[in-house]
Amino acid sequence: MASWIPTVAAVGMAIGPPLVYVDQAVSIIRKKDSTGFSRDVCAILLIANITRCFFWLGDRFEFALLMQSILMIIAQLALLYICVRYRPRVSPENFGASSRPLSFWQWHAYAQYIEFLAGYILCSAILFLIFSRSELYVMILGFVALGLESTLPIPQLIR
Numbered sequence: 001m002a003s004w005i006p007t008v009a010a011v012g013m014a015i016g017p018p019l020v021y022v023d024q025a026v027s028i029i030r031k032k033d034s035t036g037f038s039r040d041v042c043a044i045l046l047i048a049n050i051t052r053c054f055f056w057l058g059d060r061f062e063f064a065l066l067m068q069s070i071l072m073i074i075a076q077l078a079l080l081y082i083c084v085r086y087r088p089r090v091s092p093e094n095f096g097a098s099s100r101p102l103s104f105w106q107w108h109a110y111a112q113y114i115e116f117l118a119g120y121i122l123c124s125a126i127l128f129l130i131f132s133r134s135e136l137y138v139m140i141l142g143f144v145a146l147g148l149e150s151t152l153p154i155p156q157l158i159r
Contacts, residue, residue: 010064017068018075025082034083040155042080043105048148049073050121054128055145058138084110 028034049069056066107113131137 010062013062013064014067015071018071021075021079025079028079028082028086032086033088034086035088037083038155038158039080039083040105041152042076042083044148044152044155045072045076046080046117047120048145049076050117050124051141051148052145054124055138055141057128058132058141080113081110084113 024037028037049072052069053066053073055061056069105113105116107116127137128141
């Protein structure tokens with residue numbers, strides 16, 4: 001087997017899934033409206049992939065999958081920015097009418113999403129430093145990352 005095939009497969013595995021969301025971003029920019037796309041998809045993918053990065057620190061899996069997680073985080077941050085920028089004029093967060101506790105993930109400004117993610121990363125880092133020697137903790141990280149990602153279709157179904 002040619003030596004370049006595994007490299008091409010690894011690159012495809014790393015960049016393929018994040019590229020799927022480029023079409024969504026382009027569509028939102030063209031319409032100048034994010035109606036129909038749930039920002040909860042960004043939340044699920046951001047939290048799941050950040051968690052997967054911490055899981056990688058505890059139990060090294062294929063490097064291409066780590067790169068996929070990092071590229072997905074970047075793609076979702078960009079898509080989230082686009083969604084916030086082109087939010088519909090009539091939306092719950094514009095009127096302070098969110099039904100979620102603390103208006104979770106329906107905030108008005110992109111900076112609020114970044115603050116939450118920074119807090120999540122900080123808490124995850126502290127917990128990882130405390131419990132990283134525990135095999136059970138590392139396995140739980142993996143289950144949480146996969147479990148969160150498996151809920152991905154739910155926000156679009158609800159919408």
